[in-house]
Amino acid sequence: MAYTDIDKPTDYFNTVLYTGNGTDAHAITGVGFSPDFVWLKGRSVAEHHTLNDTVRGANKQLFSNLTYGESTETDRLQSFDSDGFTLGTDVIVNQSSQTFASWNWLAGGTGSSNTDGSITSSVSASTDAGFSIVTYTGTGSSATVGHGLGVAPNVIITKKRNGTVQWNFQNSMRGYNEYMALNTTDTSQSTGGAIISAVSSTTYSCDGNDVVNASSGTYVSYCFAEKKGYSKFGSYSSNNSLDGPFIYTGFKPAFFMTKRSDVANSWVMFDNKRDPHNEINNNFYANTNEAEETGTLNNDLDFLSNGIKIREDNNALNASGGTYIYMAFAESPFVTSGGIPTTAR
Secondary structure (H helix, E strand, O other): OOOOOOOOHHHOOEEEEEEEEOOOOEEEOOOOOOOEEEEEEEEEHHHHEEEOOOOOOEEEEOOEEEOOOOEEEOOOOEEEOOOEEEOOOHHHOOOOOOOOEEEEEOOOOOOEEEEOOOEEEEEEEOOOOOEEEEEEOOOOOEEEEEEOOOOOEEEEEEEEOOOOOOEEEEEEOOOOOOOEEEOOOOOOOOOOOOEOOOOOEEEEEEEHHHHHHOOOOEEEEEEEOOOOOEEEEEEEEOOOOOOOOOEEOEEEEEEEEEOOOOOOOOOOEEEOOOOOOOEEEEEEOOOOOOOOOOOOOOOOOEEEEEEEEOOOOOOOOOOOOEEEEEEEEEEEEOOOOOOOOOOOO
């Protein structure tokens, strides 16, 4: 029997740290593949989270912590390369002597036409990794959009590109009758109607809401489907104890983002490169431009061979009686496809 869908997760996701040099055409290497989705954040400086993908084009930026529409900037991310990406001189991504983090995902290249939905979308998909980048133009009324995954996505993150509206984060953990905004601390809200709903193996449905489907609005969605041994999307209940909950993922995590969903709180981000050894202390907030917090939450959590152990009793991770949703990607599976177990760090 197969124990994992992906033996080498770093073929599909990898975190790369770098130091800015302030010069044009600064090549960042070591990703291990040509990334299709690159998320950049200054560690030592308070700069915006910058999100780029191959479907919209290298020079097209969005910010997870802002409602701004898409901008075209030739001095930020300039190209996607065979082993990474190239940066321009802008201080948001390449300030001299400052440190940065990049999170990199593989999809399926620049994208192709998808006619599975009533709206024709452009889709770059890796069905192996369960990740697709989707762009489309809205109609202002109920419609369906093809996502290219072949299975129903667990998470859909959508942003209007040509307008100043919030990010829309919907997921199977809370149910597609609720939504959250990636750029705010807001609690999970009932849609009232259906913003994104009827998620299937080929399409998802959008109502005419400006956040996902305004007439002539242009949109991008990042769609994630769970893959055994590589990605996990779930929820956990907190106990307000230093002996916090254990979250089983089936792999040693490389990236973990969580948010309390029942009350207002930030989106907290961790990875295995900024903290290569337990405890995992260094974190970002996806909804702010703050520099990296280094240990201010004390011993936040451990990345183990098969999951995550919460070791803090704060509101960000483990409040009394809280409910949290999370996204996690693997460094290595707990058990490989050949039945070989990995070990804890």
